[in-house]
Amino acid sequence: MRPPPVTVLSLIVAAEATALLAAAGWYAIQLITGAPVLSFWGAVFTLALLLSFSAWLYAVAYFLFRGFRWPRAGALVAQLFVLTIGFPTLTGGYIAAGFAMLVPAVIAVVLLFNKRVISFASRAGGAPPAL
Numbered sequence: 312m313r314p315p316p317v318t319v320l321s322l323i324v325a326a327e328a329t330a331l332l333a334a335a336g337w338y339a340i341q342l343i344t345g346a347p348v349l350s351f352w353g354a355v356f357t358l359a360l361l362l363s364f365s366a367w368l369y370a371v372a373y374f375l376f377r378g379f380r381w382p383r384a385g386a387l388v389a390q391l392f393v394l395t396i397g398f399p400t401l402t403g404g405y406i407a408a409g410f411a412m413l414v415p416a417v418i419a420v421v422l423l424f425n426k427r428v429i430s431f432a433s434r435a436g437g438a439p440p441a442l
Contacts, residue, residue, distance in 0.1 A: 312379070316429040321376035323419045328368035335361035365367050371392065378434045385424055390416045 338358050348354040368389060375382035393416040401409025422428055 313376070314425075314431055315375065316422045316425045316428050320386065320419055320422040320428060321372045321413045323422075324372035324375065324389065324416065325370055327389065328365045328372060331361055331365035331368060335365060374395050375432060378431050380433055383423055383432050386419060389421070390419045394420075404406075404426070 335358060338354075338361060342348070342354050342358060367385070371382040371385040371389065375386060379416030393412050397409050397416060401413060403409075
């Protein structure tokens with residue numbers, strides 16, 4: 312039986328992946344419409360990074376929801392990146408955007424260390440849960 316914190320955590324990570332995908336879409340539209348950039352290929356590389364990070368976060372959310380062990384580390388790293396960006400955003404005067412990043416990231420970090428999440432997300436590869 313899947314504990315509710317696992318579902319909430321997976322939804323938070325999937326929402327972050329969706330936000331990255333939306334940012335990539337906006338970035339692609341800006342690139343296509345001819346927004347000024349310093350380096351075209353640098354902008355294409357940035358777009359590829361946004362798309363690949365979004366796909367990675369979707370994979371983390373999916374496999375965390377299924378109970379695998381490895382996505383916990385990936386989710387923690389993603390939340391640390393979000394906290395690293397969210398705090399300066401908040402203190403830089405963009406209050407709504409800062410809180411939109413910080414609140415889910417803090418909730419996700421707390422849930423990552425919840426004992427029900429840890430015990431559920433203990434599956435390694437194709438083996439049954441270890442605990």
